[in-house]
Structure formats: structure tokens, C-alpha cells
Amino acid sequence: xxxxxxxxxxxxxxxxxxxxxxxxxxxxxxxxxxxxxxxxxxxxxxxxxxxxxxxxxxxxxxxxxxxxxxxxxxxxxxxxxxxxxxxxxxxxxxxxxxxxxxxxxxxxxxxxxxxxxxxxxxxxxxxxxxxxxxxxxxxxxxxxxxxxxxxxxxxxxxxxxxxxxxxxxxxxxxxxxxxxxxxxxxxxxxxxxxxxxxxxxxxxxxxxxxxxxxxxxxxxxxxxxxxx
Amino acid sequence: xxxxxxxxxxxxxxxxxxxxxxxxxxxxxxxxxxxxxxxxxxxxxxxxxxxxxxxxxxxxxxxxxxxxxxxxxxxxxxxxxxxxxxxxxxxxxxxxxxxxxxxxxxxxxxxxxxxxxxxxxxxxxxxxxxxxxxxxxxxxxxxxxxxxxxxxxxxxxxxxxxxxxxxxxxxxxxxxxxxxxxxxxxxxxxxxxxxxxxxxxxxxxxxxxxxxxxxxxxxxxxxxxxxxxxxxxxxxxxxxxxxxxxxxxxxxxxxxxxxxxxxxxxxxxxxxxxxxxxxxxxxxxxxxxxxxxxxxxxxx
Ligand SMILES: Nc1ncnc2c1ncn2[C@@H]1O[C@H](COP(=O)(O)OP(=O)(O)OP(=O)(O)O)[C@@H](O)[C@H]1O
Ligand SMILES: [Mg+2]
Numbered sequence: 001x002x003x004x005x006x007x008x009x010x011x012x013x014x015x016x017x018x019x020x021x022x023x024x025x026x027x028x029x030x031x032x033x034x035x036x037x038x039x040x041x042x043x044x045x046x047x048x049x050x051x052x053x054x055x056x057x058x059x060x061x062x063x064x065x066x067x068x069x070x071x072x073x074x075x076x077x078x079x080x081x082x083x084x085x086x087x088x089x090x091x092x093x094x095x096x097x098x099x100x101x102x103x104x105x106x107x108x109x110x111x112x113x114x115x116x117x118x119x120x121x122x123x124x125x126x127x128x129x130x131x132x133x134x135x136x137x138x139x140x141x142x143x144x145x146x147x148x149x150x151x152x153x154x155x156x157x158x159x160x161x162x163x164x165x166x167x168x169x170x171x172x173x174x175x176x177x178x179x180x181x182x183x184x185x186x187x188x189x190x191x192x193x194x195x196x197x198x199x200x201x202x203x204x205x206x207x208x209x210x211x212x213x214x215x216x217x218x219x220x221x222x223x224x225x226x227x228x
Numbered sequence: 229x230x231x232x233x234x235x236x237x238x239x240x241x242x243x244x245x246x247x248x249x250x251x252x253x254x255x256x257x258x259x260x261x262x263x264x265x266x267x268x269x270x271x272x273x274x275x276x277x278x279x280x281x282x283x284x285x286x287x288x289x290x291x292x293x294x295x296x297x298x299x300x301x302x303x304x305x306x307x308x309x310x311x312x313x314x315x316x317x318x319x320x321x322x323x324x325x326x327x328x329x330x331x332x333x334x335x336x337x338x339x340x341x342x343x344x345x346x347x348x349x350x351x352x353x354x355x356x357x358x359x360x361x362x363x364x365x366x367x368x369x370x371x372x373x374x375x376x377x378x379x380x381x382x383x384x385x386x387x388x389x390x391x392x393x394x395x396x397x398x399x400x401x402x403x404x405x406x407x408x409x410x411x412x413x414x415x416x417x418x419x420x421x422x423x424x425x426x427x428x429x430x431x432x433x434x435x436x437x438x439x440x441x442x443x444x445x446x447x448x449x450x451x452x453x454x455x456x457x458x459x460x461x462x463x464x465x466x467x468x469x470x471x472x473x474x475x476x477x478x479x480x481x482x483x484x485x486x487x488x489x490x491x492x493x494x495x496x497x498x499x500x501x502x503x504x505x506x507x508x509x510x511x512x513x514x515x516x517x518x519x520x521x522x523x524x525x526x527x528x
Pocket of ligand 2: 042162
């Protein structure tokens with residue numbers, strides 16, 4: 001599903017954010033990415049959808065080598081992924097429905113299909129009754145649920161999330177985690193960078209700890225492992 | 229990959245919606261376009277009229293060929309016919325008009341008064357051929373060539389003055405061209421900058437589109453269409469203003485310029501040309517400005 005082979009990412013300013021990462025994530029896995037601030041978690045995540053390009057080493061997602069992928073092929077590749085961000089990244093002027101439908105319009109789906117599928121995923125995240133609202137009229141947790149709905153609307157094999165609960169209170173974070181678990185239970189791979197110790201220690205899954213741009217620990221059913 | 233019809237419709241719909249959503253940015257862009265196109269329009273009208281005046285002046289340049297005085301009427305006629313034929317045979321010559329010395333005197337009497345009519349008994353003037361060159365700039369050469377023919381008493385074309393006039397016209401045209409180009413560049417700069425500001429304000433939107441897998445053209449087309457609408461909207465006031473103003477100025481000037489050497493261009497086709505120019509430049513600038521501005525943000 002996702003393979004990295006000795007991946008180094010050096011930013012133009014000279015910072016080496018990942019320093020030789022090798023990893024194999026298989027279809028259907030649920031993976032936490034943990035580590036101190038500045039360790040390289042976000043960079044690791046960004047390499048998976050080619051927001052950042054590896055300086056050296058191979059990143060293979062869904063069988064596509066992102067390191068050698070042509071710029072013009074990136075859109076097609078991203079349609080196979082769902083991406084969720086800490087700050088939701090919703091379009092503020094579109095309604096809940098439109099925000100989710102947007103990801104399907106982009107790939108030129110049939111309107112009928114779009115309607116059906118958008119309502120389906122909004123039901124899954126429990127927001128079917130708020131389709132006409134704008135993001136600004138929703139709580140943070142609700143906005144993140146819209147973003148998750150958008151990320152899975154095109155049925156990706158993998159959902160990549162960078163601190164999806166980072167802006168949410170504990171209770172809301174649990175609701176979001178329930179949705180991720182539900183998505184994972186349907187067979188979708190989840191890769192999630194997080195600082196949430198409680199979640200990692202409660203919903204036990206594979207934990208990849210990154211420190212100083214390198215893998216410090218990779219453990220199935222591991223714990224969060226950092227103090228504070 | 230060919231774009232589907234509904235996607236094209238979506239792009240049009242989005243570009244319209246975006247004009248509304250970006251309310252005052254739309255207003256700012258349209259205002260910028262309006263101001264510059266107004267300048268372009270006014271300037272184009274002025275330049276085209278100056279060009280017309282210049283061309284009229286150029287075309288007014290003619291050669292006067294004074295024919296030798298020959299006592300014998302028959303001989304004179306033969307000499308004149310031969311000269312006319314010779315002049316006609318020059319490829320640069322456009323027209324030759326004959327004016328007898330009686331006609332010449334009538335003109336003088338008309339211009340300078342009846343006192344001159346005493347010369348009617350003993351006309352001292354020459355018969356004259358008025359010659360025009362195909363290209364007015366060839367006038368001097370044509371005059372030189374005619375001067376070599378037999379039976380020419382004198383060949384005049386306003387030597388010195390004509391060269392100065394041509395020179396002046398040439399410089400004016402070049403200055404006008406430079407001014408127009410400068411204005412166009414300013415317009416492009418102003419408009420693309422305004423459009424850039426509106427797009428910078430929407431970089432998040434572009435970023436999100438790219439992250440959900442939109443292709444560059446999918447992102448770009450609505451922006452480019454929007455730029456086109458901005459150009460079209462911005463052309464309306466300049467087109468109407470220039471047309472109405474010119475129409476009225478023309479109505480006022482027309483009777484005053486009657487019979488004058490100086491003429492201005494009639495409404496048609498001038499206004500069609502200028503309006504065509506305004507809207508073309510508006511669209512080009514809008515499309516180009518959007519295209520260039522959005523390009524920067526596509527690299528996500
Ligand atoms: N675009 C960039 N240009 C230059 N350096 C960057 C860039 N993005 C990140 N870095 C640097 O790379 C290193 C890793 O950053 P990264 O964002 O991957 O850390 P992180 O583990 O996600 O941290 P956090 O937990 O705070 O989100 C940091 O030193 C950071 O300053
Ligand atoms: Mg981070």
C-alpha cells in the first residue's frame with residue numbers, strides 16, 4: 001500500500017526533515033505516527049501525497065512511485081487518496097454538501113452519482129441534517145467530519161490525516177476517532193499523525209514513532225510513549 | 229482527456245458565481261480595466277484621426293508641371309499630349325490633371341479678385357499639369373523624372389516644405405505608436421496586478437482544489453473565464469463613453485469642417501474599429517492576467 005525506502009527529505013533551507021525512512025504499510029492497516037514536535041511527522045505524511053517530493057529514496061503509494069511521478073500525473077494520483085488536515089481546509093463559501101461534492105466534481109463524476117454518494121458519506125459522519133450549512137456555522141468537530149466525508153467520498157484505499165484532532169476538544173476527538181475506526185473497519189487504510197496520547201493508548205494500533213527524521217520505533221499495538 | 233460538457237458548464241457557472249462572491253474585488257478589477265480601456269479608447273480615436281489628417285496632408289502633395297509656351301496651337305497640342313503620355317508612363321504616377329492657362333487665371337481671379345481680369349487679354353500664365361504620385365513619399369523623385377522630359381518649363385512640388393511635412397508626420401506616428409504601446413503595457417500591468425490580488429486572496433481555494441486531485445486546467449479555467457468577464461465588463465463603459473462622445477463631437481464639428489482641408493473620420497467605421505479594439509484588449513488582458521496570476525499557485 002505505502003512503501004518508503006530510505007527516504008530523505010531535505011528542504012531548500014537545508015533542514016533534513018526525514019533522514020532515511022524505510023517503512024511498509026499494508027492495505028487495511030491503521031497506523032499512528034507519533035513523535036516530538038519538529039520530528040518530521042508532517043513531512044513524512046506530505047511525502048505520501050506528493051505535497052513534498054523526496055530528495056532521495058522511493059515513496060510508493062498504491063503501486064505508484066511518487067519520487068519519479070510526473071507533475072502532470074499528481075492530480076490522478078491524489079484522487080486515490082483521502083487527505084484530512086488539522087485545520088479542516090474546507091472552502092468557506094461552499095455549503096457542507098458542496099464541499100463534499102466538490103471532490104467528486106473535480107473528477108467529473110455524474111451528477112446523479114455525486115448526489116447519492118455525498119449524502120451517503122454525510123450520513124456516515126452524522127451530518128446529513130446539516131447539508132445546507134456553511135462551515136462557519138458548524139463546530140470544529142462538525143467541520144472535521146465534513147472534511148473526513150470529503151476525504152472518503154471517492155472511496156480511496158487510504159486516508160492520510162495530519163493531526164486531525166489537533167484542534168478539537170477531547171470529547172469531539174473521540175467522535176472523530178470513531179469515524180476513522182468505522183472507515184478502517186470497511187477496509188480503508190488509515191495513516192494518522194497525532195499528539196493525542198490518550199487516543200493512541202486506548203485504541204491500540206500500529207505506532208510508528210519518528211524522532212529527528214528517523215524511525216525510532218515501529219510497534220503493532222504500541223503505546224504513545226512520550227511524557228507530557 | 230477531453231472535458232465533459234457538464235464540466236464546461238460548471239466552469240462557466242463557477243466563473244459567474246465567483247464574480248458575485250468576490251464582490252468588491254470584482255469591482256476593483258472592473259474599475260481598473262474601465263479606466264485603462266477608457267484611456268486606450270480615447271487615445272485610439274485621437275491617433276486614428278491624427279493619422280487621417282496626416283494621410284490627407286500627404287495625399288494633398290502634388291507636382292505642378294508648367295508647360296513651355298509654344299506659339300503654334302497645333303504644335304503646342306502635340307507637345308502637351310506627348311508630355312502627358314510620358315508622365316503617365318512613369319509607374320509611380322497616380323493621376324495627371326490638365327489645367328489650361330485660362331483655367332489657371334480663373335483660379336487666380338477667384339482667389340485674388342477681379343483686378344486680375346485685365347490679364348484676360350494677354351494671359352502670361354502657362355498651361356499646367358497637376359501630377360500626383362501613387363506614394364506621396366515618391367513625389368520628389370517623380371518631379372525629378374518629369375523635369376527631364378521635353379517642353380517642361382518648370383516643375384514644382386513645394387520642395388523643402390514637403391520633406392519637412394513628411395518628416396514631421398513620421399515622427400508623430402512613431403511617437404503615437406510608442407505612447408499606445410506604453411499605455412497598453414500600463415494597462416496590462418495594472419489589470420494583471422488587480423487580478424493577482426483577487427487570486428492571492430483565494431490561494432487557499434486553489435490549494436484545496438489541488439489537494440483533492442483537481443488538474444491544473446480544472447483549477448485554471450474558471451479563473452481565466454472570470455478574467456474574461458472582467459475584461460468584458462470593463463469594456464462596457466469605455467465603449468459607450470467613447471461612442472457617445474465621438475458621435476456628439478462629430479455632429480458639432482461636421483458643419484464647421486465643411487469645405488475645409490482638415491477633416492475628421494466619420495463615426496463608421498471608426499467607432500466599430502475602436503470598440504472592437506477596446507473589447508479585444510479587455511478580454512486579452514483579463515484572460516492573460518488571470519492565466520499568469522493563477523499559474524503561480526498551481527504548484528501545490
Ligand atoms: N516547508 C518547509 N521548509 C523548510 N523547513 C521545513 C518545512 N516544513 C518543515 N520544515 C522543518 O522540517 C522539520 C520537520 O518538520 P515537520 O513539520 O515535519 O515536523 P512535525 O513532526 O510535523 O512537527 P509538529 O509535531 O510540530 O507538527 C522541522 O525542523 C521544520 O522546521
Ligand atoms: Mg506536523
